Amino acid sequence: MESCIINSPLGYTKIIGDENGIVQVTVLNSEAQITASIPAVLEDCVRQLQDYFEGSRKQFHLKLNPKGTAFQKKVWKHLNTIPSGKTLSYLQLSTQLGDPKAIRAVANANSKNPLWILVPCHRVIGSDGSLTGYAGGLYRKQWLLNHESQYKQQSLF
Incomplete structure (x- = not known):
């Protein structure tokens, strides 16, 4: 390794x-x-x-080999379907994976993602639009979402 x-x-x-x-x-x-x-x-x-x-890359094309359970890998694989610049709620994610009641398990798998940025767990947010639960820190999650946004905040000064 x-x-x-x-x-x-x-x-x-x-x-x-x-x-x-x-x-x-x-x-x-x-x-x-x-x-x-x-x-x-x-x-x-x-x-x-x-x-x-x-800012010249939106998708990664790499061979990934994360260690995790079959369920975690299923969640991580699905995270790669969230386009750059878009977000999905934990509830939407668990619903898309087939079980809206599995929201806690999905959120837990999301938090265990070993491939920071490559598997975009930062694109998952709370149902109310809040930034919740990010192992790298919420300021990093906000930075990544801003970085990927098609609407860049400009400084006035």
Whole structure:
């Protein structure tokens, strides 16, 4: 298993994977040493994340290999159907997965997503439009949603 740490607008980001795919992408809440030489199996992931943060990428085309239960993987797979710039509520997500009563299980699976940004769990919000439950911090969730929005907030000064 190979790993690297890169810097992003939202903090240091750790990427783990091998020839079978990307296993984990996490944002760190502390400083870390940026990897000087990116392992070959992670180069495409690093490049695509840089493209995303620069605003030139809306979708990722990577081989993913997250570790989780069959139910978690089903939820994570469905998260990839939410288009960039759009959101879905936890209730809508659980309904689309076939069981609106499974909202807590769906929310729990969403919170366990090991592939930060690549599997867009940040696009899931509360039924009332509120930003709820984001492991990376709500300010990061807001930043990501703003970054993906087709309506960019302009500064007046």
